[in-house]
Amino acid sequence: MSTINTKIEAKAHVYGDHIDTDRIIPGKYTKTLDLSTLANHVLEDLDPNFNKIVQQGDILVAGINFGCGSSREQAPLALKQSGVSVVIAEDFARIFFRNAINIGLPVLEIGKHNIQKGAELSIDLKNGKVTDLSANKTYAATKLPDIMIAILKEGGLVNYLKKNGTYTL
Amino acid sequence: MGMTITEKIMARNSGRDHVVPGELVWTDVHTVMTMDYLGKTCFDKFRSLGKTEVFNKDRVICVSDHLVPPPNQKFATMLNEWREVVKQHDITNFYDLGRQGIAHQIMVEQGHVLPGTISIGTDSHANTYGAVGAVGNAIGVTDAAVAMATGKAWFRIPKTVKFHVTGKWQPWVMAKDLSLHIMGMMNWNGHLLYKSIEFTGPAIESLSMAGRMTLCNMTVDLGAKNGIIAPDAITQRYLKDRAIGDWDMIASDEDAEYDQVYTIDISDLGPTVAMPGKLDDTVPVEKLIGTKFNKAFVGTCTNGRLEDIATIAKILRGKQVHRDVNMILVPASQTVYLQALREGYIETLIEAGVAVDTPSCAACAGIHTGVAGDGDIVLSAGNRNMTGRMGSKKAEIYLTSPSVVAASALTAVVTDPRTLSV
Numbered sequence: 001m002s003t004i005n006t007k008i009e010a011k012a013h014v015y016g017d018h019i020d021t022d023r024i025i026p027g028k029y030t031k032t033l034d035l036s037t038l039a040n041h042v043l044e045d046l047d048p049n050f051n052k053i054v055q056q057g058d059i060l061v062a063g064i065n066f067g068c069g070s071s072r073e074q075a076p077l078a079l080k081q082s083g084v085s086v087v088i089a090e091d092f093a094r095i096f097f098r099n100a101i102n103i104g105l106p107v108l109e110i111g112k113h114n115i116q117k118g119a120e121l122s123i124d125l126k127n128g129k130v131t132d133l134s135a136n137k138t139y140a141a142t143k144l145p146d147i148m149i150a151i152l153k154e155g156g157l158v159n160y161l162k163k164n165g166t167y168t169l
Numbered sequence: 170m171g172m173t174i175t176e177k178i179m180a181r182n183s184g185r186d187h188v189v190p191g192e193l194v195w196t197d198v199h200t201v202m203t204m205d206y207l208g209k210t211c212f213d214k215f216r217s218l219g220k221t222e223v224f225n226k227d228r229v230i231c232v233s234d235h236l237v238p239p240p241n242q243k244f245a246t247m248l249n250e251w252r253e254v255v256k257q258h259d260i261t262n263f264y265d266l267g268r269q270g271i272a273h274q275i276m277v278e279q280g281h282v283l284p285g286t287i288s289i290g291t292d293s294h295a296n297t298y299g300a301v302g303a304v305g306n307a308i309g310v311t312d313a314a315v316a317m318a319t320g321k322a323w324f325r326i327p328k329t330v331k332f333h334v335t336g337k338w339q340p341w342v343m344a345k346d347l348s349l350h351i352m353g354m355m356n357w358n359g360h361l362l363y364k365s366i367e368f369t370g371p372a373i374e375s376l377s378m379a380g381r382m383t384l385c386n387m388t389v390d391l392g393a394k395n396g397i398i399a400p401d402a403i404t405q406r407y408l409k410d411r412a413i414g415d416w417d418m419i420a421s422d423e424d425a426e427y428d429q430v431y432t433i434d435i436s437d438l439g440p441t442v443a444m445p446g447k448l449d450d451t452v453p454v455e456k457l458i459g460t461k462f463n464k465a466f467v468g469t470c471t472n473g474r475l476e477d478i479a480t481i482a483k484i485l486r487g488k489q490v491h492r493d494v495n496m497i498l499v500p501a502s503q504t505v506y507l508q509a510l511r512e513g514y515i516e517t518l519i520e521a522g523v524a525v526d527t528p529s530c531a532a533c534a535g536i537h538t539g540v541a542g543d544g545d546i547v548l549s550a551g552n553r554n555m556t557g558r559m560g561s562k563k564a565e566i567y568l569t570s571p572s573v574v575a576a577s578a579l580t581a582v583v584t585d586p587r588t589l590s591v
Contacts, residue, residue: 020555027535065362065392069555071293072207073309094363094394095293095307098323102311145193147323157311158217161318 004106004152006125008085009133010057014117015046017063021096024067024075038078056083059123061115063089067096076100076107086123088115088130088141101148104156108141125149171422173329174399175365178304178419182287190328190428199303199414200228200281201316202290204272205251206235206534211291212254214314223258224320227413230281231255232264232272235530240537270502270528273297273470276305277382278504280411284400285419289313289322294470294552299385299397300378301404302419304365306395327365327394328428329421334372336436341586343480344380345472345550345570347372348387349441350433353451355391362392364428367421372435373398378407379476386471387552390448440573440585445565446556454573457583462546465496465578466559467571469533472550473501475508481523481575482514484591490522491581496574497524497539499531523578532559541566548583550574 023046025038043050060079066089067075076099079087086106090113100107108123110130115121119134128143144152154160172180176188183194203211208231215223223229239245248266255263264275273294275281282288284302289295291313298305308322316322332351355361366388368381376384381398388396399420400408408416440454467473467481478500490496498518500506506528509515515525524539531538533551540560541547547559547566554566567583576586 022555022557068392069293069553071291071307071309073311091362093392095309097363098312099309102309102315147193157315158214161218161315 004085004104004155006149006153008057008059008123008125010059010085010121011055012059012061012115012117012119012121013050013054014061014115014119018065018068019046019062020069021067021072021075022069025072025078027070030072030074035077035081038074039081042078042082051082054083057085058083059121060084060087061089061113062087064091066092068093071095071099073099073103076103076105080105086125088121088123101151102157104152104154104159106152108144110139110141113139125152170426171424173365173367173425173427174302174397174419174421175304175329175367175395176326176425177421178285178287179324179326181285188326190326192326193323194326195321195323196287197320198289198316198322199283199286200230200276200288201313202230202232202272202276202281202288202295203313204231204235204292205233205237205248207291207310209247209251209254211310211313211317212258214310215317218314218318220318223260223317226259227261229258229260229317230262230276231260232275233266233269234271235534235536237266237269237529238527268503270504271470271473271530273386274473274501274505277301278411278502280408280413283412283414283416284404285416287322289316293389294386296389296393296396297382297386297470299388299395300381301408302397302400304395304397305385307389325363327363329365329367329425330361331367331369331427331430333430333432334368334370334435335432336372336434338372338375338435339439339587341572342435342438342440343570343572344376344383346438346441347433347435348384349443349451349568350438352387352391352443352449353441356449364393366391366393366396368396368398374401377476378403379474382474383471390552439587440570442573442583443554443568445554445567448554448568454569454583454585457567458585460583461581462548462567462577462583463494463581464539464541464545464547465490465494465574466532466539466547466549466551467574468497468499468501468531469551470501471552472571473499473505475505477550477571478505478509478514479512481571482517484572484575484586484589485521485523485579486517488521488579490578493581494578495524496522496578497526497532499526499538500528502528535560548574548577
């Protein structure tokens with residue numbers, strides 16, 4: 001699994017509140033960890049075109065409680081595999097949040113926002129800054145602890161542990 | 170400054186004297202649970218860490234619950250792979266078909282969760298373990314694999330919100346009604362996201378272990394990290410012949426700091442129902458009297474326990490489920506099933522026209538045993554009602570307590586159990 005950059009500049013795909021894990025990747029596809037299958041069906045119940053329009057590096061933007069529902073790790077995996085480089089939301093369901101960090105998909109909470117579909121965003125993961133270049137507006141995100149940045153940089157917790165043997169907080 | 174019970178458990182298990190919300194800790198976990206649906210993936214990930222032996226063979230708990238008994242060849246094959254991998258790792262506690270139950274029920278009833286400790290599981294309702302004063306936490310397969318290898322997991326210390334519950338429970342009103350009431354009251358607006366929920370007060374102290382499990386179980390659906398009730402004499406009695414390991418009566422400090430404290434008087438709380446599609450859209454049962462439905466379901470890690478079965482048996486004894494309703498009961502475990510059989514509840518229910526099936530997650534996972542088809546209107550004692558949850562996207566799911574499900578099954582319309590002559 002690829003490692004990530006801490007500075008990202010890309011286009012935003014914007015969706016609403018309470019997007020649950022079933023809408024991220026329907027349950028019927030989750031008996032697989034085949035990444036291309038997951039990526040082909042990501043968000044299909046929410047936006048059947050998502051899989052066709054998403055470009056490598058794009059940013060997913062959502063409202064509150066993103067990723068609620070099941071503990072399935074395929075949800076962040078499917079998003080990561082489809083090319084999404086980071087998910088920005090007002091806030092996240094906690095299981096999704098930790099699963100995302102664990103598999104190496106950056107997630108940032110920015111509270112209430114007004115980011116529009118297609119906006120160009122610039123993201124500084126390390127300093128927790130999200131800039132909407134299209135609207136010329138900057139949002140302060142909840143800063144990720146250094147350990148989480150380190151895990152993300154390695155592409156997830158498995159890679160991180162393999163490399164470091166253990167970790168300390 | 171004192172700590173809440175959750176903070177104390179996090180501190181104790183990470184070798185710290187004190188923790189504060191927001192801090193990251195790397196804690197010991199007492200047990201790691203995984204199940205048939207995701208377990209093979211967990212072990213594969215575990216091996217990708219370069220490990221072959223789990224941190225403790227007695228403390229990785231494996232359960233077959235989502236796919237059993239296999240309704241098709243695909244699941245049968247998945248189960249074979251699962252059994253193989255469990256065997257390969259020489260896991261002591263494997264609750265396979267025949268000794269099975271819903272994982273969360275198994276974890277508590279078989280003594281694998283203890284007050285003051287942390288247990289994690291690869292299924293969202295692991296919050297259930299808070300019923301005995303443990304921190305129960307749902308995690309993904311990576312967390313599980315890492316914990317299987319190291320016996321540890323990372324956590325951000327949550328803020329704690331206290332629900333202090335007073336008053337006397339009305340007849341037929343169950344812990345589930347309080348869960349749904351809180352769901353409606355909090356309006357699922359994110360106030361409880363990442364937080365620990367602690368239940369206190371006389372109305373909680375009077376709850377049985379079954380009721381406490383229901384209450385803690387559904388805290389995950391409020392967005393909370395965990396739900397917890399401090400151990401007391403009821404916990405002590407429950408754990409006496411079950412607990413595997415030592416434990417103590419851990420409790421919040423008197424000067425613990427809470428993010429919010431809500432006080433609820435349940436004296437006026439009646440049976441409560443969540444409307445199809447949204448858990449936080451709850452109404453008192455009175456508002457739905459007369460609403461038609463055609464499927465009744467009692468079971469799941471939320472309401473498949475002996476007390477729930479006793480309640481529906483009491484309502485249905487000597488009566489008949491309405492001919493326009495199919496009612497299914499799926500006990501939460503083989504142990505529960507056997508107890509219900511010995512108490513005569515199963516006989517009562519079969520005589521009343523209830524189909525009783527082998528313990529599993531059943532239709533709650535939308536996989537098998539009574540899944541919903543197009544046009545079905547389900548009255549369920551389960552925990553989730555989002556569109557498509559039990560199968561068809563063209564089905565509607567109302568969530569409520571076992572007593573409302575049973576009372577309504579007699580009439581084929583939503584019925585207030587308090588109006589029955591039982």
